[in-house]
Every structure is written in C-alpha cells, then in structure tokens.
Amino acid sequence: MTNQLMDMKHADVILVEGGNPAENHPASFKHISEAKRRGAKLITIDPRFSRTAAMSDMWLAIRPGTDIAMISGFIKYLIDNERYDKEYLAYFTNASFLINKDFDFKDGVYSGLTEIEPTNGNGGRTFKYDKSSWAYELVGDNAESSGDGTAGMSNTITNEQKKPTGNNTLSSGIQIENLNLPAKREFVKDETLEHPRCVFQLLKKHVERFTPEMVEKITGVSQEQFLKAADIVTSTYSADKAGGFMYAMGLCHHTVGAQSIRAACIMQTLLHNIGVPGGGMNAMRGECNVQGATDFALLAGELPGYTKLPNTSRGENSLGEYLSKHTANNGYYMNRPKFIISMLKEWYGEHATLENDFGFDWWPKDDKKDHTHISIFEWMMQGNLEGFFAWGQNPVIGGPNSNFTLKALSKLKWMVNVDLWYTDTATWWKHVPDTPPEEVMTEVFVLPACNHFEKQGSITNTGRSIQWRYKAVDPLSGAHDDGDMLVELWCNLRDLYKAHGGVCPEPLVNLELDKFIDNSGKFSPIKAAWGINGYEVESGRLLQGFGELKDDGSTACGNWIYSGYFCNNDDKWNPAAQPTGSRGTRDIVVPGGDGDGLGIYPDWAFSWPLNRRILYNRASCDPSGKPYNPGRQLVEWDEANQKWIQYDVADFPVNKKPDETWPFMMTDETVARLFSPTMADGPFPEHYEAIECPIPNMASSQHSNPIALVYKGSSKTDAQTVEKYPLISSDFHLVEHWQTGSETRNQPWLAQIMPRFFCEIPTELAEERGIENGDMVEVFNERGSIKMNVVVTKRIKPYVLDGKSYYTVSMPFHWGWSADVIKGDVRNMVTPHYGDGNSSTPEFKTFLCDIRKVGE
C-alpha cells in the first residue's frame, strides 16, 4: 500500500476493483466512510453486487477476469480526453523514454516469445519471453542487452541493460572478487512525448483497441455505464483532486493477476494519483500481518527486504557476480551491497568474512524451478518430497485443487502442522479420495501454537506500520510460541549435524540463531528485533536507519527496510521506548490547507521505510518543488532557505535541489515505469482470457496468457471442458468468516451470523435450471464436486454475448470439515492448478464448472 488507511479521507474518488473492503477490510471502511462524508465518490467494479457495492455510488458488473480490458479502457479514455499533465509525465515517469527499435507487439504477443522444453519443475510452462528487445534506447550506442526472459518471480529483477565498468570496489573501499559494478545509463528521451517509439506513444497505441464498444463486449459493462465511470475516475487527473485505487485478491487470483495490478498502477501514475494524499495504489491486506510476512520473504525466490535469491542458472555463483547483477546503476538501489552484506553478517555473524564472501555460498540458491504453492504440491505428487511443514497454513482448504492436494499429501513420509486449531490440514488423512485412512502411510504431527495475544512481537499492517504488541495472557498448556519451536528445532538440528556431520552442514551450523535466545532458554522477540533493525557489529549499538548500513561487514541488519524501527539504545529492552512501540497521536497540519490534519500520525508506531507514511511523496510537488495542490503537499522546496521542508519523511535524498532529485528513487531509471521490462509477461499489461473460459479473446487471437503456469494434467482440463461445463466459477470472502474458517467456525458467536456454506447464482440461471432459492445443489467438474445451499440473487448479472448468456456461480471458501461448531464442503475441490505468469498465484476466480439440483 503506497498510502495509509487514515489517509483515504482525502480522496475525491475511490475506485474499488477486485476488492470488497466493506466485507474483507471493515476497518478500512471507517476511512472510506469519512471520505464519503466529505463528498467522495465510491465506484465498485465487481462481478457481484457486494457489500461494498451496496455502499457505492456506482457498481460496474464486470465479467470475472477481464479487469485489464476495463482499466485499459480507462487509460484510453484519459489519453483521448487529454486528462494528463505532460510536464508531470515527462519529469516523473518514463513516458518520454525511447524504446528499442526491435520491440514489437503483434496480436496479443510481445516480441521475444520463445518456446521452451517443458522440464520437470518449471511450472508446466511451455513459453518464455526473451526480453532483449524490451529495452530503452541509450545515448551513444544501440541498446546492448543480455535479457533473460525466464518466466517466474521476476517483478523486482533489476534491469538487464547494464554495462559493466570494471569497478570492483564497494563504497567502503573493500574489493570483492568478480564484482563488476554497472555504469550509469543515459536514456534517449523525447520530452514532447510525440516520438512514435517513446513510451507514451507506445502505450497509446497499445490501448487503442479498448474503445467503449470493445470494453462492453469484453467485460459486459454497458458503454453508458463505462463512460460515466471513466469520467468520474479520470477526473482525478487535475492537481486539486486525488483518486485512490483499492484492490485485493480479485485482481491477484488470475493468470493475469500481476498485470492487472500493473494496469491499475499505470492508470494511477498517468492520473498523477501516486505520492499524493488520498491517492495511491492501495493493496488491501487480508491478514493482520501479511504485509510483515511479505516483507520477510513470503514469496519463493526471495530473501527478506525484497532481495532476490541468488540464481546460479544466471551465473550468480559468487557474491561479486550476484552484486554485479543486483546493484542498480542509478537510484537508491546503488546501495544494495550494503543491504546484502549486512544481511549476510546478521545471519552468519563472525563466520561471515570478506575471505569467504561473507558466507554467500551458504545462502540458498534459486534453481529457477517453480517453488510456489501449486508446484510444491505437484512435486509432492511426483514423490519428490519426503516431509512437509504446514506452519500456520491450511493448504487443504486454502490452496487450489483440494482433492489433488489430499492425494499429494498422502505421498509424504511425514508432515508437521503447526496451528492454533485442529485444522483440516491436521485431519486431512481422513478424507483422501479413494484411500481409507488406515492406508494413508504419512505420519502427521500436530504442534499447537499460541495466538497473538499469548506472545509478544510486532505486526505490520496494510499501511506498512510496524506495531509492537504485548503478551496479554499465558498460552494454554501445551501451546508454544512459533519462535520457541523454530529455535528449538534449529538447536536440535545443529547438534545433530555437529555430532554426526553430514552433507553441507555450514548453512545450519553457522547460522547464529542462539543470539535470539534469552537467559531462560526461550526465543526472545526483542533480541530478534535488534537483529532485524540492525546494529554495529563491534559495539552492538542499534542503528538509527538504513542510511547507517555499511558494505564492509561492520554492520549487521536482518531486513534493511525495517531499519530504525527498534533503535533506542538508551532503553534497549523496552519496546515501548522504541519507534515501533510509540503511540503518539500528533498529526501534521500543512499550512495553506483547510487546517485539517494530514492524517499521517507520524508518532503512531513506525512505518517502513524510515517512518515514511506516503511513498513517492516527491510527486506531491512539481519539478521545481512547488506544491501541486497547496495544503496537501507532503514535501516542499523552501526557496528562501534553499532546503526541503518535510511534512512527511521525504522519499528522496533531501540534500539535493529540486531539479537534481530522483522522483521515484527505487527504480534504476529514477522515474515511475509506465513501460516495465521487469515483468515476465510483457512491458505493458495485455488482456487475456482465463485458461478455462467459454468466451474467445476479442482483443487478440492469443486466448490466454502464453506464459501462465498451467498444469493441465492435474487440472483435468481438455478440449471437452468448455462444452461439458458451461458455467464460470468465481469466489469471494465473507466478513463473518476469516480465511479457511478454522478460527471463526470454532467460535459460536461468529458461526451463528453465517452458519451455512452457500453459492450465489443469478436468477436467470435458476429459472433455466429450475432451481429455487434455498435448494441443495451440487457444483462439480472433473476435479471435484461439492454440495451447498443456493442463494438465487439479482446481485450477479449474466454476461450476454451475441444473444447467448454466460452465468457466474460464486462461492465463499471458508468452510471445511474440521471445526467443532459449523462444517461445510471445501470450495477449492473444484479449483484448477493454474497460476499467474509472474507470481504463480493460483487462479481461484475464473474457471469452469456446472451445477445441478440435488435436494430441496
């Protein structure tokens, strides 16, 4: 989330697409309500008339999985109606950059698509992009690039277009073997944005197809409604207006998930809604600490602080080679070696020295196979995994293709489930299809964990605020802190390795986890917090921010973006004395405004990075440093005193004058990317249909994302699927239940307000099939079949194309068999094994099924 929840009150227009904050993020709705009270317009784009739609001024009933077409329509509308500021685009974005002559886009496919051998573990992908033509034109020579378009987790890979300088000396003066720092690039630009090969013109050409007629055909939203919404959404381009974009899993859970979000980013950047109060790209986080989990390497292929795992298949065999690839040639990531070496130092302590590359060899390496959720279970099914930890996760219900998951789990030798409850993933062995429980040979261990009231530590909320929470009560007997379990596990493994030796013991033996153990032999979250925050190796002094990190091994820091959150050296053991534990309610009032506070509350906890509340806040004032919207600026250039005034913590080096600053310092180009060569499936978002979809792609002849993760075998999809299963299945979450329901279905007060599993179908479908409200129905396809009550509703509209109606069947996924109070069938029995092209996020929201009545 680039902005924060409290900041939403400043929005003039809030667009909710692929999200349902009234239902899934009720706390955020306090702030949306506040914006509504101030006159904001709320528009919801959702296949269902959700609770958020009930609160909205407008509801656009989109067909599931067509968000890119809708947003591309908005982008075309704003370009056609000149609802953008040329000066802003030229300074703050890469709109003026020229692109390589070889770059091309034809009929839904970008230049560089190449076929690859389907190998075991690459996610069932048969194509990848060679990204060498997706490059900027540089001053002096033609773009020289070494693109590697291997599909997978590549959303933050630094740009490939790097020219080595031969420099092997880091900023602290130490020399690293094989290091070859990249040279700064000079881009060819056309600030008039007229050149046919400039990013702006390419984007204009790219979205040309998405006329209101085309948007109506693809999404099912009438032209009249689309134009009305487009007018409201794009009205936020003017400097005195701000528009916030809120999204959640409705954009993510598709084979084009990452690109849907990028489409919205592009729209928000064009409309100048990034870096201003009330604007932003606001990812609504569905769990209280999922932001924290993401910051600490939630994704396969990452290390804490959004650091890529070293990849040996790309020649990153030593620290020098790795740093050469991942150090930026401009912008803030020029400091990357400091973050990497400090992290290595924190992991391996005194074992990490300059001579052994600070223990780089002990880090796990990315083998470029897909290690995301779906592929883990595919590997398991093939018998490649012996053991499995489901730690605080319930993949049997929460993951796709549950029947497949159950069978895969039965191939394991052992499995450990750590959870608060006896969840479905602890009792899965009773439900394996075609296998009686006594024949399941997997040994299942269940370790009861304590919940967040029973231990202390920090949680990071959706607005990146890291808040310390204290222990309120002792855990029930037998339940343990996750930290204790991990540390104990590590101690035992280390002792075993020390006693018996083994293959490659160093990564485990040299890992210095004992520094997190306190005198009582338990895991100490405070000691761990010191390690995360960072400290001087010699003195142990806590660092005040990542500006103090060094690349010579004299500092250690577990996660550079968190640096400064636990930094009070005078009272190291007291979380309340630290920024993360502070609870000040001071607000900032900007002179020249309406006298109302900005709502950023800088003393309430700590927001990474550096307590910055609104990211990219350089964009709140123009290139010369004057506020775009006086009274709503976050920083401002004081011409008289020649310095920056900061209302929020500035998102650029403040020792530079306005024309020298980096508007978006986290990219190598130091500007926002409208054209992004880092995506795996195209520098611009392109509309593709879902893999299982009865409707042809009307934007191009490429039906679905060519590099999506597709396991056709386990998904049991074939040519007949479209004929046999005519209904589109989608899912949603309910406010009454939380995720897989293991907590809420065990709580009678919450069970009572939504006790029964149900599916929602449109009235037209019900009439066609003779189904009545409340009937028992079965939803089924080749993967599974589930029974539930039916809700016949007008809140889902049929999609009509050439006189034929296509219907959507929507279900919540919170039910399972293992709760004490309420039970129900598992929705994900029918979900396929398809994943997003970039992130491999499973396709939960668009696939095919059928429905039949089984009882009154």
Added chain:
Amino acid sequence: MGNLYHAPDVVNDVAVNQDFAMLYDSSYCMGCKACQVACKQTNMLPAPMKDEEYEFNLGGYTYPPENSGDNYLRMVFTEVDNPNGPKPFDWIIRRESCNHCTRAGCVEACPTGACHYVGNGSVDIDPHLCIGCKFCSTGCPWSVPKYRERDNINAKCWFCQDRLSQDEEPACVKTCFPDALDWGYRSTMLTKAQKRVEQLKSEGYEDACIYGEHEMEGLHLLQVLKYKPEVYGLNPNPSIPLMKTIGEAMTPVALAGVLGTLAFVSMSYKNNKNYKKPKLHYDPKTDETYTQDGEIWFKDEFKRKHSIEPGDEHKEQKLVEKGSDQTVVKTQDKSDEEVK
C-alpha cells in the same frame, strides 16, 4: 455532561432532562454484523454449539433467521429492484432491534412492572420481575421482546444501561466501523438525522426519511432510511396491537387462562417483590459507584489508575464534544501540531 446515562441529580451540576437516543444511518451501514457480535459478547448471550442446530436462511445473509431471547439485534438484508433513488438496484440493510418507544406497548402490556421506562429514554425489562408471560411481545408493534426458555423471561435490547452508567456508549455503537451508529441526546441525534436526510435527498434519494421521529410518540432508535419504510419492511404507522381487542376477543376459555395467568403473576410477584435493586450512582471524579446510602458499591481500580487526572482539559473537552452538537473540537495540543 459527564455521564452518558441519564441521572439528573449527578450530571456535573447541570440539570439535564433530555432523553438519549441511538442513531442508525442505513446509508453508512455496510452490514458487517460487528454490532451483532458485540451485542452477544457484552450481554454474554450464548449461541448454539452444534452444527445440527443451525439452518440455512433464505437469502443467505440475514442471520440468525429470527431475533430471540439470546439475540437482541440482527441486520436484515433485502434486495430491491428499481427503488426510488439514483441506483437501479440496491441491496439494503436494516437494523432490527428494540426501538425504545416513548409510549411503549411492552410497558403497557406488562402485568408485573418488569417492562419499565428507565428514565433516559430507554425501555428495559427487569429480569427479576419478569415472569415470562410474553404479554410484552404481543403488546409490541414489532414483537421485539422474545421469550427465553433457559431462565423463563422475555428479553430484548436494553441500550446497554450497564455500559451507559460507566460512561460508555452501547456496545454496538462502540464497535461500528463506518460510524453508522451514534449515541447522544435525542435532539442532537434528530438534528444530525435531519441533515443527513437532506443530503440524501440532494443525492437523488427522494424518499429518504427518518424512521422514529414521530412513531409511537417518538422512538429512541432513530433510523435514517434511503427509501420509504415499507421498502425496508417497516410499518410506516406502528401502533400498539391487540391491547384494545383483548377484551373483545376474550372467550370464557381464554378468560380462565387469563385468570390462571394472573394468579401465577401474583404468585411470582409475591416471590420476587422482596428483591430490591439498589439504586446506584456513579461519581466520575472519584471513579466510585455508591448506593443511595453512600456505601461504596464498586470501585474501578483499573480505570482509576489509567484514566486521565480529573481536571485535565482534554477529557473535559472530549466529553462536551460527545454530547453537544458542536463542531468537532480538536483535542490535540496546539504545540503538537506545529510543523517540524
């Protein structure tokens, strides 16, 4: 105003004779049911523990299917086609709980005096006097009080009098995320509701109205509705049912039943009359609750330790702000707001 609970002789030396009311603004309600859970929690009302005890309710969202002695509050969801407003289709949400009438049918019907006007606008059923005869339910235009078998009484929303007496809003108001619920003087709430209705009308909701301004001589649950009350399933002209017709409809058999009931009532009354609920007063300055005789009944050690010192201007200002209809007073120190 130092106390949200109406206690005319205690309130900060100012004589206050106003009723309190709850304002429910359906146009801000998102139907999250947090109020429902808060109600169950604060009143410690049980819910069924077994899967078999639950059933599917048509429409899928209105749960529980009916209010009961263990459910004082629920949200009702209705789909409406072509309502008179800017939207072609709407999914409207309504609060169903006690309306706390000025002239309450339950009080008039109650044979034991268990149903009573609390004095601050709320209507409560004293569980110690209630005999579970269900007359209150038939006397209520909306049949709000529900019989509860486990302790043989009729129960309903009581506007959390226990919380009010401790200077806290009712639990549902406290928990409401989008601020669709508000609590304060009835006159203040009415002004706020009128303003909101005007605003809704200007947005195109031509039938926007307040439900409860005049109904039953004035309800203490004021509802801002986007459409006509009928659209929400609310009776636009509620009146006390049956009361007048009881005598007419009474047959000799029924009479025997009634006489039997009356005998039971008098027995129960006799059994219960010795119980006397002590009248309690709360002094915000010392944080002590004491009886009329001056005996300390309850002392909140925790609150005393953690509350702001008496005389602190912050607290005083905040309290004023809650009750009066003044514009929001900033409670932060000026010095804090200075820009760095």
